[in-house]
Amino acid sequence: MKTDLTRRDFLKMTGTGLAIAVVSTSAGYRLLSAAEMEKERQIFQPSVWLRILPDNSVIVTVNKSEMGQGVYTSLPMIVADELDADWKNVKMEAAPAGDEYKDVAFGMQATGGSSSIRHMYEPLRKAGAAAREMLVMSAARKWKVPAKECAAELGAVRHVKSKRTISYGKLVKEAAKLKVPQNPMLKKESQFRYIGKDMPRLDMDDKVNGSAKFGIDSFVPGMLYAAIARPPAYGAGLATSSKEAALAAPGVRAVVPVPSGMAVLADTIDQAWKGRDALKPVWQNEGYPGLSTGSLQKEFLSRLDTAGIVARNDGDAKRAFEENGRKIEAVYQLPYLSHATMEPMNCTVDVRKDGCDIWVPTQNQTGVQAAAVQITGLKPEQVHVHTTYLGGGFGRRFERDFVEEALLLSVSTGKAVKLVWTREEDMQHDFYRPMNATRIRAALDVDGRVSAWSHTIVCPSIFARVFPQMVKNGIDNAAVEGLENLEYEVPNIHVEYVRIDTPVPVGFWRSVGSSHNAFTVESFVDELAHAAKRDPLDFRLSMLKNHPRARRVLEVAAEKAGWGKPLSRGQARGIAYHLSFGSYVAEVAEVSVDRTSGAIIVHKVTCAVDCGATVNPATVSAQMIGGITMGLSAALKEKIEIASGGVKSENFVDYDLLRMSEAPDVEVHIVKSEEALGGIGEPGVPPAAPAVANAVFAATRARVRELPMRPEAVLAAMKMA
Amino acid sequence: MIHLEINGKKYDVDVAEDVPLLWVIRERLQMIGTKFGCGIGMCGSCTVHLDGKAVRSCQTPAGSAQGKKIITIEGLPESHPVKQAWVKEQVPQCGYCQPGQIMQAAALLAEDPHPTEKKIVEHMNGNLCRCGTYVSIKSAIRLASAGGKK
Numbered sequence: 001m002k003t004d005l006t007r008r009d010f011l012k013m014t015g016t017g018l019a020i021a022v023v024s025t026s027a028g029y030r031l032l033s034a035a036e037m038e039k040e041r042q043i044f045q046p047s048v049w050l051r052i053l054p055d056n057s058v059i060v061t062v063n064k065s066e067m068g069q070g071v072y073t074s075l076p077m078i079v080a081d082e083l084d085a086d087w088k089n090v091k092m093e094a095a096p097a098g099d100e101y102k103d104v105a106f107g108m109q110a111t112g113g114s115s116s117i118r119h120m121y122e123p124l125r126k127a128g129a130a131a132r133e134m135l136v137m138s139a140a141r142k143w144k145v146p147a148k149e150c151a152a153e154l155g156a157v158r159h160v161k162s163k164r165t166i167s168y169g170k171l172v173k174e175a176a177k178l179k180v181p182q183n184p185m186l187k188k189e190s191q192f193r194y195i196g197k198d199m200p201r202l203d204m205d206d207k208v209n210g211s212a213k214f215g216i217d218s219f220v221p222g223m224l225y226a227a228i229a230r231p232p233a234y235g236a237g238l239a240t241s242s243k244e245a246a247l248a249a250p251g252v253r254a255v256v257p258v259p260s261g262m263a264v265l266a267d268t269i270d271q272a273w274k275g276r277d278a279l280k281p282v283w284q285n286e287g288y289p290g291l292s293t294g295s296l297q298k299e300f301l302s303r304l305d306t307a308g309i310v311a312r313n314d315g316d317a318k319r320a321f322e323e324n325g326r327k328i329e330a331v332y333q334l335p336y337l338s339h340a341t342m343e344p345m346n347c348t349v350d351v352r353k354d355g356c357d358i359w360v361p362t363q364n365q366t367g368v369q370a371a372a373v374q375i376t377g378l379k380p381e382q383v384h385v386h387t388t389y390l391g392g393g394f395g396r397r398f399e400r401d402f403v404e405e406a407l408l409l410s411v412s413t414g415k416a417v418k419l420v421w422t423r424e425e426d427m428q429h430d431f432y433r434p435m436n437a438t439r440i441r442a443a444l445d446v447d448g449r450v451s452a453w454s455h456t457i458v459c460p461s462i463f464a465r466v467f468p469q470m471v472k473n474g475i476d477n478a479a480v481e482g483l484e485n486l487e488y489e490v491p492n493i494h495v496e497y498v499r500i501d502t503p504v505p506v507g508f509w510r511s512v513g514s515s516h517n518a519f520t521v522e523s524f525v526d527e528l529a530h531a532a533k534r535d536p537l538d539f540r541l542s543m544l545k546n547h548p549r550a551r552r553v554l555e556v557a558a559e560k561a562g563w564g565k566p567l568s569r570g571q572a573r574g575i576a577y578h579l580s581f582g583s584y585v586a587e588v589a590e591v592s593v594d595r596t597s598g599a600i601i602v603h604k605v606t607c608a609v610d611c612g613a614t615v616n617p618a619t620v621s622a623q624m625i626g627g628i629t630m631g632l633s634a635a636l637k638e639k640i641e642i643a644s645g646g647v648k649s650e651n652f653v654d655y656d657l658l659r660m661s662e663a664p665d666v667e668v669h670i671v672k673s674e675e676a677l678g679g680i681g682e683p684g685v686p687p688a689a690p691a692v693a694n695a696v697f698a699a700t701r702a703r704v705r706e707l708p709m710r711p712e713a714v715l716a717a718m719k720m721a
Numbered sequence: 722m723i724h725l726e727i728n729g730k731k732y733d734v735d736v737a738e739d740v741p742l743l744w745v746i747r748e749r750l751q752m753i754g755t756k757f758g759c760g761i762g763m764c765g766s767c768t769v770h771l772d773g774k775a776v777r778s779c780q781t782p783a784g785s786a787q788g789k790k791i792i793t794i795e796g797l798p799e800s801h802p803v804k805q806a807w808v809k810e811q812v813p814q815c816g817y818c819q820p821g822q823i824m825q826a827a828a829l830l831a832e833d834p835h836p837t838e839k840k841i842v843e844h845m846n847g848n849l850c851r852c853g854t855y856v857s858i859k860s861a862i863r864l865a866s867a868g869g870k871k
Contacts, residue, residue, distance in 0.1 A: 066815075067815050068813075068814030068815030068816070068852045069814070070814070200808075200811060201811060201813075203813070203816065204808055204811060204813065205808065206816075207813040207816030207819055208804050208807045208808050208812075208813065208819065208823065209754070209794070209795070209799060209804065210752075210753065210754020210755075210793070210794035210795050210820045211753070211754065211795075212816050213753065214753075214756075214817060216753075216756070216757060217747075217753035219751060225748075268736075268740075268744070268748065268749070269744050269748050270736075270737075270740045270741070270744050340851060341815075341817075341851060342756070342758050342764065342766060342815065342817040342818045342849065342850070342851050342852075343756070343758075343815075343817045344757070344758070389815070389816065389817075390815060391756070391815050391816070391817030391818075392815045392817060392851050392852065393815075394851075420757070422760055423758065423759040423760055423761070423764075618811060622811070622814060622854075622857075625853055625854075625856060625857075626814055626852045626853035626854070627853070628853065629852075629853025629855065630851070630853055633853075651759055651760075651761055651763060652759050652761070652763035652764055652849065653761065653763060656763075657849050657851060658853070659846050659847075659849065659855075660842050660845050660846050660848070660855040660858070660859070661842050661843075661846045663853065663855040663856065665856060666856060
């Protein structure tokens with residue numbers, strides 16, 4: 001289903017088809033025909049294309065990476081709907097890296113922040129609608145009838161009076177000569193043919209028959225395989241290594257130092273890995289030999305007592321705490337998490353004198369291209385980035401460390417290089433979801449209402465490394481998301497951010513700061529509800545009087561889950577909600593706890609989501625289920641262990657993910673809404689952990705304030721209860 | 722030189738006997754559907770059939786697969802009920818683990834055409850999916866088991 005096309009092909013092809021480019025300008029988007037674009041491309045930069053070929057195929061170029069979230073289907077759906085194309089003729093192709101494909105809202109070509117549909121909806125609709133108007137106009141001219149008597153329908157134009165029809169493919173040559181309308185008439189919602197309906201995925205067949213090409217499936221004739229020996233601890237340096245032994249190993253062609261370690265290059269992957277074994281590196285741990293999970297936890301907790309930067313200050317929380325009423329306080333701790341994409345990091349690069357090709361599963365084409373320009377000295381137009389399917393992204397593939405390594409190795413060997421990380425490298429050299437510690441204090445007035453909320457979070461900064469220009473007043477937006485915009489109607493709210501820097505690098509992990517802040521906030525709200533002897537659902541609703549969307553998802557999830565109705569013996573429900581990436585999600589978890597082992601069984605999760613308008617409801621459901629599963633995996637199992645200054649966790653033996661036996665049934669209810677589009681890739685994750693923790697409390701009266709909720713942690717909490 | 726029969730075709734591959742079958746299949750012969758996930762048999766992405774049984778090709782020395790019938794995702798016919806059920810249930814998200822899931826499921830149904838829920842879970846539990854498609858996988862297996870009818 002995927003075709004491979006370069007801009008040159010596109011320009012060559014314009015003689016035989018109708019091409020529309022959406023180009024971004026400072027004023028927004030403009031539409032250009034290929035001829036216009038060729039003329040104006042030095043000024044305007046196209047970002048998304050659609051092509052219609054004489055054989056009626058409609059090819060949509062997608063500038064977002066497919067990592068499971070369904071953009072290779074949902075973005076073409078938007079174009080196809082406005083175009084009124086026949087879905088069976090719709091194909092997609094991945095955009096190469098280029099300024100013309102940048103996401104205008106980001107200013108870069110990248111996939112993240114659950115934004116693909118939100119950012120591309122309008123420009124793609126316009127591109128489809130403009131093409132439709134041009135096709136209608138061509139048919140009208142051909143038949144010498146007024147355009148308003150003609151209508152586009154399922155890949156053809158129809159003249160109603162004379163009952164004539166002509167397919168798009170037969171009109172492309174004429175349509176290509178027309179001027180592109182700048183403000184085409186968009187469809188009304190009632191006219192949508194595909195948007196809002198469950199559509200089958202365009203990547204389905206490839207992914208079922210095994211032909212889908214991921215990064216690891218890239219091959220270049222004559223390429224070398226690279227394996228990198230990496231230090232076991234942060235800041236450790238290479239003391240000695242048996243370079244000669246590695247070079248003497250069968251198939252090994254080169255041993256090359258790179259900033260991240262020592263690379264061995266060989267004819268085959270097994271030879272490269274054996275060559276690396278032969279290298280027998282000895283590392284000098286001059287970094288942080290005393291650094292461990294325990295030392296970090298201690299440090300994070302102690303920093304809770306230091307002053308942070310005020311991220312939000314409503315009313316006067318300090319004064320409110322001095323008044324009468326109950327004071328409640330809790331401390332929560334969450335660990336570093338690995339992305340653990342099923343496809344380990346990899347990149348295949350062929351650097352030549354006149355250009356360079358990079359085959360890479362990336363969320364960040366702009367970053368990949370920039371890295372190549374920097375390392376090779378080539379011009380951006382000489383760098384060809386081929387975005388493959390991503391075997392999971394979750395934020396890890398926004399980074400370009402593995403791309404830089406492959407580029408350096410191709411430059412230094414003068415050969416094409418395929419670099420494949422082992423699972424151990426992938427797990428030990430990640431940019432982790434930050435470890436963090438939180439203290440929340442609240443005051444309940446005599447009527448059991450929350451009068452003050454004081455919140456301190458100690459958390460490393462992701463933005464300080466990735467987008468330092470976005471750190472304003474020293475506040476990392478990710479660290480305080482869900483806090484600085486906490487929706488609960490509390491008159492006095494005080495939020496402080498304490499930035500902590502550790503040697504462990506941190507990065508974007510599906511739902512980012514919401515992945516931890518939803519846990520602390522929603523657990524604590526539950527604690528307050530129980531302290532006030534209120535039903536956790538009613539308690540939340542009473543603090544969300546002016547937040548109808550939040551109320552609605554809570555009410556729908558609760559109703560569908562049978563909130564308040566009896567359950568089987570030993571089972572209990574917990575509820576949580578969170579707003580992230582423009583979408584509201586509430587989840588109800590049904591759990592039971594083995595009182596001897598402390599093991600949690602999650603039987604079912606009922607989810608309600610309000611993400612505004614929906615393009616492909618099937619994908620919304622799939623993303624909610626996927627997000628909940630990842631959220632549960634983190635809630636129940638995942639924790640990166642640090643020891644002797646490095647990451648100790650290695651593979652799925654000591655960092656296991658949620659398995660089928662632990663995965664609950666999930667029911668997703670999409671709450672219809674007229675609101676602006678919200679994201680779907682991430683918002684399913686945050687409520688999962690607190691919903692489970694709250695259900696565990698309901699079942700056992702034990703409050704687990706640390707993740708993951710492994711059996712031993714649950715037993716410990718039960719002893720405290 | 723080792724001799725392998727993969728998807729009914731014979732291959733002579735110049736490779737040491739201890740090289741994992743996974744690397745021979747996907748890197749030497751470039752049948753890319755069989756995936757590398759963990760290298761220690763803990764994720765199931767590399768699952769293929771060896772004489773009809775699901776095995777982890779990352780843990781199978783290529784030499785030991787000689788004289789056996791190897792089937793990869795490419796060798797499972799498009800009309801196979803498991804593949805058809807996977808499409809019907811729209812199982813894959815990122816899709817990376819799915820060839821392994823499909824091969825694991827196909828081996829189960831070959832051995833037990835009507836597995837219980839418990840047996841499905843036991844049999845599939847070694848196959849990880851980070852995207853969280855477990856619920857759809859279970860539905861697809863039940864669908865395939867029911868001859869494509871719900």
